[in-house]
Amino acid sequence: MGALPPTIDDTAIWDAWLSQFRLPILNANLEVGTFEALSEGAYTTEALAKKLGVDARALAMHLAALSADGFVEKRLGEWRATHLARTWLHPEATGFWGHFLGSIDRNEHLRGRLVESLRTGKRPGAGVDERPVGWEQGTMAPEVAANICQFMHAHSQAPALGAARQPVFGELECLMDVGCGSGVYGIEIARAHPALKVVLMDLKEVAAEAQKYVDRYQVGAQVSTAGVNMFTEAWPSGPDGHFFSNVFHDWSDETCRDLARRSFEALPSGGRIFLNEILMDDDYTGPFQAAAFSLLMLVGTLGKQYSLAEFRDILESAGFTEVSAQRTGGGYYSLVSARKP
């Protein structure tokens, strides 16, 4: 008996950690009046945001999570409270659960951050204990880089095995894993496609850390590393594929467009771009895991989880064509791909 190597199914772990959002989301929406408003009328996301005095982008993520959990529903673009929510979550309902739910919520920190970001549309409290993630300054101490790589490696092992199984990587000569973290994706893709060369690209401190994972997995003949700031420095030429995992979700729509444009410029004609992400449904009614992950991005980064429709718009704005996506089998992840004509 003993430790086993990872497999592609770790969804029970994801469900456990994302479940911490369930009660704070309910309480945050009780606090801003979502269920009361949606019991009395039907609203688009924008109209509801205006009525409640909250940010529409943040509200869309909350509504997706509430919809996935059966508290609200969307018909012809307008939201309403479900029978369940009208019965138990309307403050004037005989069966109102709100006082109870508010008093037993032990995750007041997360609830406070959810309410603040809902009201302002911004990452809460760039204050003392809530500094922006290390990479936003473009440089970091080696121990911060080591820490990022360690936690991202655990988080990404199963989805990386799922992504690596996609046959499309066998059609490429050289793939660059942009914002590679520990390099877990590039390394697994290289192991699954022995003829493929892989470049792991990240900020120089993280690339140096990724080199340790290359050495540990003994893939140095196939996989190299490059310390490059993707926003301010020239991208290595040569790769006919660019792979981004959990990178676009860290950034605003505008920054994603900039990244897509930089990728387009660096790729040869016929080159491919890949985005490995947990996708929101195109109509923003779920799924719960994507909506909860998106709220984590809202309170912790400058980004969110995007839908395929949003990614198509971003990628086409840079000049890419043939945008498509499929689930990889690695947890909740999908692989979005597009081609430079």
Ligand SMILES: C[S@@+](CC[C@H](N)C(=O)[O-])C[C@H]1O[C@@H](n2cnc3c(N)ncnc32)[C@H](O)[C@@H]1O
């Ligand atoms: C959420 S992690 C994703 C890591 C890995 N792709 C994964 O899915 O496990 C985002 C990565 O983007 C990198 N990153 C952020 N800003 C960057 C920049 N300006 N240039 C290069 N990489 C950057 C970070 O250092 C970090 O490794």
